[in-house]
Amino acid sequence: MRCCDKGKRFILIAALILNAAAANSATPTVNLEIKNHLFYPAEVEVPANKKIKLLISNLDPTPEEFESYKLNREKVILGNSKSVIFIGPLAPGRYPFFGEFNMSTALGTVIVK
Amino acid sequence: MLLDAVLIVLRETLEAGVLVSVLLSLGNLYQLKRNWLWSSLIVGGVSAFFYASQLGVVSEWFDYVGQEVVNASFQYGLYLCLLCICFLISSTQPINKRLLRLLLGAAVVLAVIREGTEVIIFFTGFLSDGDVLVKAITSGFIGLMIGFSVGALCYYLIVSPVYKNSRILSIGVLVFVAAGMVAQATQLLIQADWLPSSAPLWDSSSFLPEASTMGQLAYAVFGYEASPTLIEVVLYFTALLLIPCVIFLRVFCSRKLHSAGEPSL
Numbered sequence: 001m002r003c004c005d006k007g008k009r010f011i012l013i014a015a016l017i018l019n020a021a022a023a024n025s026a027t028p029t030v031n032l033e034i035k036n037h038l039f040y041p042a043e044v045e046v047p048a049n050k051k052i053k054l055l056i057s058n059l060d061p062t063p064e065e066f067e068s069y070k071l072n073r074e075k076v077i078l079g080n081s082k083s084v085i086f087i088g089p090l091a092p093g094r095y096p097f098f099g100e101f102n103m104s105t106a107l108g109t110v111i112v113k
Numbered sequence: 114m115l116l117d118a119v120l121i122v123l124r125e126t127l128e129a130g131v132l133v134s135v136l137l138s139l140g141n142l143y144q145l146k147r148n149w150l151w152s153s154l155i156v157g158g159v160s161a162f163f164y165a166s167q168l169g170v171v172s173e174w175f176d177y178v179g180q181e182v183v184n185a186s187f188q189y190g191l192y193l194c195l196l197c198i199c200f201l202i203s204s205t206q207p208i209n210k211r212l213l214r215l216l217l218g219a220a221v222v223l224a225v226i227r228e229g230t231e232v233i234i235f236f237t238g239f240l241s242d243g244d245v246l247v248k249a250i251t252s253g254f255i256g257l258m259i260g261f262s263v264g265a266l267c268y269y270l271i272v273s274p275v276y277k278n279s280r281i282l283s284i285g286v287l288v289f290v291a292a293g294m295v296a297q298a299t300q301l302l303i304q305a306d307w308l309p310s311s312a313p314l315w316d317s318s319s320f321l322p323e324a325s326t327m328g329q330l331a332y333a334v335f336g337y338e339a340s341p342t343l344i345e346v347v348l349y350f351t352a353l354l355l356i357p358c359v360i361f362l363r364v365f366c367s368r369k370l371h372s373a374g375e376p377s378l
Contacts, residue, residue, distance in 0.1 A: 053306075062238035103120075
């Protein structure tokens with residue numbers, strides 16, 4: 001009996017993990033590039049109240065740190081590499097972000113509509 | 114002077130400096146030799162270099178969110194160390210100094226890895242240009258000294274004879290720093306989509322912006338977040354209240370045991 005309970009629990013956990021993975025793969029992806037210490041595009045539009053996967057590719061040989069106080073996000077992206085940051089669900093508005101290692105040039109905004 | 118270098122090094126040193134100053138004051142209170150601090154700073158520095166060198170590999174783990182998961186593990190580990198330190202020093206009996214030294218050292222190592230890695234990676238960006246690297250290091254040194262001064266100020270405030278019970282003051286500061294660690298770790302797991310995200314409960318950025326000097330200091334001491342989500346608030350207050358509860362239970366149980374051990378007249 002206990003063995004059956006354990007089996008059911010395992011199936012339930014596996015189902016939850018698979019469900020989370022499926023939800024992840026269904027999350028809309030927005031691509032962002034860092035080149036010459038600038039973000040391309042500098043403005044990205046995303047739908048309101050939806051989780052978004054930001055796929056950031058750093059094409060520079062130097063590292064950068066994606067940072068946004070309004071989005072509550074912070075992540076180091078090494079040179080010539082890519083990384084993922086999940087944002088949202090967000091209310092409509094403008095959410096500025098910047099590259100902390102090049103604060104004067106690497107600037108951008110997520111526009112939520 | 115490179116302003117970016119000053120700000121980045123200052124921000125990271127400030128966070129580690131506040132924590133190290135409280136731990137150092139505790140070490141002094143229990144008359145521990147300072148070698149625990151120097152050795153853990155060296156181990157932390159070497160580990161930060163190693164982690165920085167492996168960050169590219171780590172970042173690709175778990176579908177490109179490995180960095181968040183590993184950093185959150187460091188933060189939760191740090192909380193655990195601080196919880197154990199508070200538990201240990203709340204005893205009414207003589208404490209195990211060896212264990213205290215080990216816990217203080219482990220906390221410093223984790224703090225240095227967490228904060229030092231970002232600084233190391235920042236400077237690697239200038240390796241190809243010697244002149245700019247020298248400027249960045251000089252500017253970073255200014256940031257380091259400002260952060261160090263804030264840490265020293267914090268230390269001397271705690272050990273000041275004005276406060277009769279610096280142990281309680283140290284525990285009080287540690288509780289808030291520890292809860293801040295949990296808030297930061299939770300934020301990282303939300304960013305990695307390992308914890309559910311939701312709309313912020315409030316937005317206090319107009320009252321105290323995170324980017325301001327006071328906002329940065331509040332972030333270093335309390336883990337201040339201008340627009341936290343429900344799960345962050347719940348875990349922050351759970352972490353905040355858990356330490357006093359554990360201390361209360363420890364004191365209550367040891368007093369009960371002590372009174373039960375006394376011979377009745």
